[in-house]
Amino acid sequence: MHGRPRKDPKPEDAAASVAKAEKLRSLQSQFLSNHHKKIYTNEALEVSAKLLEVNPEYYTAWNFRKLAVEHRLSQSDSDPDSIKSIFSEELKVVESALKQNFKSYGAWHHRKWVLSKGHSSIDHEMRLLDRYQKLDPRNFHAWDYRRFVAALMNRSEVDELRYTTDMINSNFSNYSAWHNRSILLSNLLQRKVQGFFPKEVVLNEEYELVHQAIFTDPDDQSGWFYYLWLLDQTVKADAPLLVSSWPARDSNLIILEDQCLDDCALSPFNTFHSDSGTFPLIVYFNQAVEGVNSSTISVESVLNANSELTWKPLSTNNSPAAQVWVTYLNYPKVDVHSEAYPVEVSIGHSGGIISSSGFHYSHPSRFAFKVFARPVKTPIGHGGDIISWQDGNFALYETSPEEPNPTISLDQLNIKDDNEKTSSEWRAETIANEIALFQELLSEISCKIGKLTLARLLKARDLLLSPCANKMVYSEEVINLYSDLRTLDPPHSQFYKDEHSLTLLQQITSTRESLLRYCFLHGDGTSSFIGNSMCLRLNNLSLSRMGSIERLLWVQMLDLSHNELRSIEGLEAMQLLSCLNLSNNKLCGFTALGPLRLLKSLKVLDISCNQIGSHSIDTTRYLCSSPLCHTEEIDWGRDETVTGDVNLANYWEAFVIFRGLSLTQLDIVGNAVADEKLKSFLVKIVPTLKWLDGGELH
Amino acid sequence: MGELAAEKHVQYILSVEKRKDDLISVAMEHLRMNGAYWGLTTLDLLGKLETVDVDEVVSWVMECQHESGGYGGNIGHDPHILYTLSAVQILALFDKLNVLDVEKVTNYIAQLQNQDGSFSGDIWGEVDTRFSYIALCCLSILHRLDKINVEKAVSYIVSCKNLDGGFGSTPGGESHAGQIFCCVGALAITGSLHHIDKDLLGWWLCERQVKSGGLNGRPEKLPDVCYSWWVLSSLIMIDRVHWINKEKLVKFILDCQDTENGGISDRPDDAVDVYHTYFGVAGV
Numbered sequence: 001m002h003g004r005p006r007k008d009p010k011p012e013d014a015a016a017s018v019a020k021a022e023k024l025r026s027l028q029s030q031f032l033s034n035h036h037k038k039i040y041t042n043e044a045l046e047v048s049a050k051l052l053e054v055n056p057e058y059y060t061a062w063n064f065r066k067l068a069v070e071h072r073l074s075q076s077d078s079d080p081d082s083i084k085s086i087f088s089e090e091l092k093v094v095e096s097a098l099k100q101n102f103k104s105y106g107a108w109h110h111r112k113w114v115l116s117k118g119h120s121s122i123d124h125e126m127r128l129l130d131r132y133q134k135l136d137p138r139n140f141h142a143w144d145y146r147r148f149v150a151a152l153m154n155r156s157e158v159d160e161l162r163y164t165t166d167m168i169n170s171n172f173s174n175y176s177a178w179h180n181r182s183i184l185l186s187n188l189l190q191r192k193v194q195g196f197f198p199k200e201v202v203l204n205e206e207y208e209l210v211h212q213a214i215f216t217d218p219d220d221q222s223g224w225f226y227y228l229w230l231l232d233q234t235v236k237a238d239a240p241l242l243v244s245s246w247p248a249r250d251s252n253l254i255i256l257e258d259q260c261l262d263d264c265a266l267s268p269f270n271t272f273h274s275d276s277g278t279f280p281l282i283v284y285f286n287q288a289v290e291g292v293n294s295s296t297i298s299v300e301s302v303l304n305a306n307s308e309l310t311w312k313p314l315s316t317n318n319s320p321a322a323q324v325w326v327t328y329l330n331y332p333k334v335d336v337h338s339e340a341y342p343v344e345v346s347i348g349h350s351g352g353i354i355s356s357s358g359f360h361y362s363h364p365s366r367f368a369f370k371v372f373a374r375p376v377k378t379p380i381g382h383g384g385d386i387i388s389w390q391d392g393n394f395a396l397y398e399t400s401p402e403e404p405n406p407t408i409s410l411d412q413l414n415i416k417d418d419n420e421k422t423s424s425e426w427r428a429e430t431i432a433n434e435i436a437l438f439q440e441l442l443s444e445i446s447c448k449i450g451k452l453t454l455a456r457l458l459k460a461r462d463l464l465l466s467p468c469a470n471k472m473v474y475s476e477e478v479i480n481l482y483s484d485l486r487t488l489d490p491p492h493s494q495f496y497k498d499e500h501s502l503t504l505l506q507q508i509t510s511t512r513e514s515l516l517r518y519c520f521l522h523g524d525g526t527s528s529f530i531g532n533s534m535c536l537r538l539n540n541l542s543l544s545r546m547g548s549i550e551r552l553l554w555v556q557m558l559d560l561s562h563n564e565l566r567s568i569e570g571l572e573a574m575q576l577l578s579c580l581n582l583s584n585n586k587l588c589g590f591t592a593l594g595p596l597r598l599l600k601s602l603k604v605l606d607i608s609c610n611q612i613g614s615h616s617i618d619t620t621r622y623l624c625s626s627p628l629c630h631t632e633e634i635d636w637g638r639d640e641t642v643t644g645d646v647n648l649a650n651y652w653e654a655f656v657i658f659r660g661l662s663l664t665q666l667d668i669v670g671n672a673v674a675d676e677k678l679k680s681f682l683v684k685i686v687p688t689l690k691w692l693d694g695g696e697l698h
Numbered sequence: 699m700g701e702l703a704a705e706k707h708v709q710y711i712l713s714v715e716k717r718k719d720d721l722i723s724v725a726m727e728h729l730r731m732n733g734a735y736w737g738l739t740t741l742d743l744l745g746k747l748e749t750v751d752v753d754e755v756v757s758w759v760m761e762c763q764h765e766s767g768g769y770g771g772n773i774g775h776d777p778h779i780l781y782t783l784s785a786v787q788i789l790a791l792f793d794k795l796n797v798l799d800v801e802k803v804t805n806y807i808a809q810l811q812n813q814d815g816s817f818s819g820d821i822w823g824e825v826d827t828r829f830s831y832i833a834l835c836c837l838s839i840l841h842r843l844d845k846i847n848v849e850k851a852v853s854y855i856v857s858c859k860n861l862d863g864g865f866g867s868t869p870g871g872e873s874h875a876g877q878i879f880c881c882v883g884a885l886a887i888t889g890s891l892h893h894i895d896k897d898l899l900g901w902w903l904c905e906r907q908v909k910s911g912g913l914n915g916r917p918e919k920l921p922d923v924c925y926s927w928w929v930l931s932s933l934i935m936i937d938r939v940h941w942i943n944k945e946k947l948v949k950f951i952l953d954c955q956d957t958e959n960g961g962i963s964d965r966p967d968d969a970v971d972v973y974h975t976y977f978g979v980a981g982v
Contacts (some may be wrong), residue, residue: 002922004969006956021721028727032774058728060776066822109824138919140872147870175917181873182861221905221917225862228898240898288892319892356893491907491943495900498941567937619937629889630843 027051031061040068056097056104065090066113080119085403095128100512102132108141112148125149132465137167137174148178157184158195165209172213175222182229189233199233199362200426206230207430211437218447220357227453230258234430235460239362240289240355242347245575246553249367252340255331256374269554270578278328279371281345285548288356289323296352296361301343303330303371311591314572316594318631321356324573340370380546387604387665387692389524389559389581392492394520397534424464431461448489459503465482494544497564508538509551522557533557535579539658542587547574560585561606567620572598579604583667588615590653590673594624604666608693613673618653626656651681658686665691700952702982704744705962710953710960711737712749713808714972719831722971728771731762735784736924738791743830743979752792759785760797762898765797767806768820776821779810783832790839800840807833808845815850816868826867834887839933843888852890855881863898875915879928901940903929912965922964923954923974926981951978 007396015600031051034044035266041440046066055061091114095681097107112524116122127150132142148159161184167177168558185206188196197203213223224491247253251270272279281299283292284632299306309329313322346366347353353361409464435457436580442450458474458481465473482500486493508514522535535557543563551569552558557579560568566587571577572595580602587610596602624632648655668674683689683697690697699921715737717723724798734755734937741747762769762785764955769776769785782803789795810818810833817829830851832879837843858881864873865881885891906913906929912921913929926947953966954974962978 002964003969006963006969008969018719020721021724024721024724025719029723036774060728060770063776063820063822068816084787105826106823138916140867140874144868144871159736173918176872179860180870183870186861224905225902225917229861243784315892317889318888318894321892491911491946492904492941493943494906495941566940569937582790615780616937619932619934619939620845622889622891622935623937625889628889628976629886630838631889693755 018688021425021622023055028055029060031058031064035060035064035510036073038067040071045662049096051240052093052107053096053100056101056107059106062106062110065093065110082546084119087114090114091120102135102139103141105141108145112144114476115149115152120150122153122579124376133167137171138144138176140176143176143180143541147571156187158529166215168209172216173222175225175687178210178213178226179223182226191445199301200423203230203233204430207434214449214453215441218441218445218449222448228456231434231460234427235463237286238355239359239363240353241286241363242283242365243286244284244550245345245554246280247343247369247371248505248554249369251369253279253369253371254374256667273556273578274331277330279331280323280326281329281343282326282553282573282575283322283345283347284573285361286323287314289321289353289361290321291352291354292325292357293352296350297341297345297347298349299327299331299345301328301341301371303332303341303343314575314598316569316572317629319623326575330370331371340372342368342370344368355530359596362489384695386696387579389583389606393522394537396536397516397519397521427464428461429465431457435461440540446488448485451481451485451488453656455485455499459506462506475503475510478503479507493508497542498545501541501543504541505538505548507548509548533579535559539563539581546570556601568595569594569623571595573600575601577602582610583608583670585610587612589618589625590657591618591620591626594620597625597657600662602661603663604661604665605661607671608667609670612668612671614671621653624656627652632656651678654678654682655685661686664688667693669693700955700957702952703957706957706960707955707979708741708744708746708749708960709820710956710973711975713963715750721945728773728775729781731759731769731772731781731784731788733972734759735787735791737784737970738784738788738974740976741927742791747791750791754796754860756791756792758795759788765802765944767943768937772843772874775946776784777806777833779817779836780819783836784798786836786839795840798840799821800842803822804837804840804842804845807836808832811846812850815847815854817851821843827855827877827881827884828867829864830855834884836878838887848888848922852888855884855888856893859893863895863900863902871944873902873916875903875913875925875928875932877902879932882904882932891936894936896936896938900933900936900941903933904938907947910950912950913947920965921950921982923962924964925953926951927977930981948982951982955979 004576010606027047027050028203029066031047034047045065048064048068051058051061057623072086073083076086093113094107094111094114097104103106105557115122115125129142129146129149132139136142136269161181163179164177164184167174168181176304185196185202188201191198210223210227212232213220232435247270254271256273283297289311292313294307294309294311299309309327311325313320314324314326315322329343332339344366345368346364348361352361407489426631435454437476438450438457439673440456441447441456455478458478462474475615479500482503485496508518518537519537522533536552536555537559539561541563543560543565545565546560546568547570550573552574555574556575556576558574559581561581561583563585565582566588568582577599578601581597583606587607589612593607596605622629627634634648634652666682666686668679668682679692683692713722714733714943721800732867733910738747738750738755741750753875758773761773761774762781764770764772768779769781770777771781775781779802786795786798786803798830812825816825817833818825831845834843834851835846837845855865858865858867858871860866860873862873862892862956864878865876866872867877871877882891882894885893904926905917906915906925908914908921912923913925915922915925915928930942930947931941933942951962954962954964954968955969955978956963957969961972962975963970964974
């Protein structure tokens with residue numbers, strides 16, 4: 001089926017082919033007859049052997065042979081020699097079949113079946129494997145079989161690692177060898193086997209090995225993914241770590257039950273409007289974890305009993321693991337002489353928080369913040385008024401010099417993690433070496449892998465430095481590299497664009513200075529924060545994806561309009577979000593809005609002028625919890641009565657997304673799907689809605 | 699840019715269906731159930747399913763069922779999970795799932811699940827993540843996922859995840875686009891895509907697009923039309939399909955057509971077959 005040239009059959013060939021076909025057909029029907037009548041004579045065996053020699057894909061014949069072996073074993077005496085010869089005959093059949101097609105699943109499985117009976121020479125198998133791997137070093141059947149045989153003979157991982165070294169040294173362009181190496185080496189490193197600990201020495205050697213692959217032929221992909229794995233091993237800690245939280249460490253959280261008119265010291269990063277009696281406590285890890293609950297994370301405050309706190313994973317598909325978790329704390333009763341109530345959060349003191357890859361949260365850490373509540377004053381406007389996103393409603397936020405408490409600097413939004421000093425020195429040194437090497441490569445030849453790797457290395461370097469320096473030193477250079485790559489490698493242009501967006505957001509959120517350029521007051525136009533809402537405006541930045549959300553947990557109003565967003569992955573962490581503008585983006589389906597279902601505070605949503613309903617393929621439908629993924633149900637019968645005469649099946653995506661939201665304002669115009677039927681459907685399933693496409697509902 | 703020669707492909711498929719005596723058809727007799735699925739689905743995609751005799755196909759499919767509940771590749775061939783899925787898919791295509799004894803078929807599949815959550819292809823015990831996908835897909839179509847241990851099935855698939863973000867046939871097996879499709883599909887059906895590092899796998903998958911615009915199945919291999927499906931579909935499921943150039947891929951697929959005799963081949967100017975015709979049309 002693969003790799004046969006297309007040509008018109010010549011008449012002589014056609015005749016020969018017909019003859020061959022008849023021969024094969026009679027062989028096959030003879031075989032089937034034997035099989036159904038359970039005839040296991042030598043003649044019958046001969047027929048099956050001939051068949052498998054010319055057509056090893058004829059799987060029923062392999063089954064027949066196994067049945068025949070079982071039959072012969074039951075007939076014969078338990079003479080070890082005759083048993084051995086029965087099995088070696090099978091191995092011969094496999095070998096002749098593999099000559100015809102060395103990728104035949106049936107042949108390789110039959111061999112495994114024979115070997116697992118325990119009557120065959122394993123050494124012979126290793127020699128056979130050497131032959132096959134010389135013929136085709138990428139034959140994954142052979143590699144899989146090798147793994148099987150190595151397990152049978154208890155061959156050490158160190159020996160197998162040496163084999164991959166030999167294969168790689170004889171030919172760098174052998175992805176299969178690199179793959180196997182990665183599995184063996186990661187096992188050896190994880191078990192801290194003698195000779196493979198400390199990992200720093202091992203990784204240095206691996207870097208040298210993979211350099212040869214990449215620098216010999218930069219266009220050959222064989223070493224690329226192995227290099228990425230090495231970089232990952234260098235930079236990332238295996239164990240999960242806390243990256244950020246809201247409220248932030250050492251912050252003074254001020255909760256306003258309504259707009260406050262006095263001159264209390266306020267900052268956009270630590271105020272929160274609430275009327276529910278509670279505020280969220282958000283913890284953001286560096287990877288998805290399970291097991292966050294009141295025994296694994298303790299919250300000490302006079303306002304709540306720790307044991308009564310329920311922690312919820314913010315996962316968009318209802319899974320028990322998530323990178324971000326939230327619980328709700330009571331805030332103090334509003335009081336004119338309000339005192340600060342301290343809250344202390346401890347994590348890692350008892351085991352139980354585990355990453356999806358099986359590593360435990362092991363660095364005990366704690367952080368604290370204080371909570372004030374300001375008295376209720378006469379409410380100012382907001383209530384049920386419509387929110388307009390027009391430019392005229394925004395004024396750049398200027399930090400007032402009279403503010404007694406300065407705005408919280410951003411490194412308080414990140415929780416510093418305590419790494420061992422030597423390990424972090426090795427990291428910094430390794431990254432620096434790699435950067436130098438790739439800069440040298442690029443000075444000789446402008447290649448894609450060189451630029452992409454350099455960009456990754458520079459970002460890694462920034463990540464390592466950032467808790468202390470709190471600056472993105474290399475972002476500009478990284479952004480330029482991604483622009484170069486879009487020209488150098490056009491088919492993957494959107495991949496580089498996504499990376500570009502992530503880097504831009506890291507740059508914007510890296511310092512207080514850069515972030516403040518995007519902070520605006522929304523409201524009646526006065527420049528004081530009091531009486532106005534703070535909005536983070538990230539519009540018109542050509543963003544194709546969101547990122548750096550761990551630094552944006554404080555955001556309550558977000559303008560992402562006029563970008564190129566196809567997804568809002570990660571936004572589920574922004575638990576304080578009440579107003580969101582996603583208009584004029586590239587959202588292609590309702591399922592892309594999945595993250596919004598976890599935003600309980602969301603009231604105002606603008607998704608106008610997107611592409612919902614314009615595409616036949618929905619690329620986010622398996623990423624959002626729905627009946628399609630068997631993670632939640634729609635009671636079609638009951639729910640249909642709620643929605644009236646609309647055929648629920650036509651609007652199930654909209655139903656699944658919007659039924660959980662309590663929006664007061666929604667803009668949906670400018671999407672192919674937004675006809676009158678849909679709009680009346682939405683009005684029915686979102687009873688809190690007051691404004692739809694600018695018009696007031698009654 | 700060229701066009702999809704839809705009419706020619708329809709004729710090609712109908713001719714293959716009638717051809718039973720040439721060498722290739724005889725040699726592939728054992729997987730006629732798969733071939734039927736590929737051919738019929740292609741006809742459906744091209745809007746020509748009605749040109750086939752439904753009852754003839756359905757009765758042939760049912761004749762391939764074994765007393766164990768599983769289906770063989772053709773009449774008289776042993777049952778296997780591969781052909782069981784194709785049989786169910788063909789019946790679903792014609793909206794004839796009602797002819798099935800659902801309990802019987804689902805029992806056959808459920809019995810193939812092993813202790814570690816993996817699935818064997820048949821009673822002879824070959825294990826492969828392809829079979830995990832097949833089991834989950836088939837049971838999902840029949841709304842009987844409750845018949846198996848889904849959690850264990852998922853954890854077995856996750857154990858086949860590699861350090862490059864991809865998946866192999868068994869734990870430690872090399873990442874391969876076909877296996878990746880099966881594993882990603884299985885995780886999608888069970889709402890378990892959070893186990894996948896989408897950026898990592900997405901990059902591995904998008905790097906399957908080579909200079910000609912076609913997609914290969916793993917690094918340093920030749921492009922092949924069937925990967926238009928395995929890679930493309932995987933990218934779609936993890937929402938990273940925008941990382942490849944669709945126009946270039948479509949051009950590659952169209953270049954693989956035999957515009958005279960119909961059908962699509964693995965690469966331009968190679969021999970056509972139903973398998974690649976199906977994946978090429980589906981990709982486009």
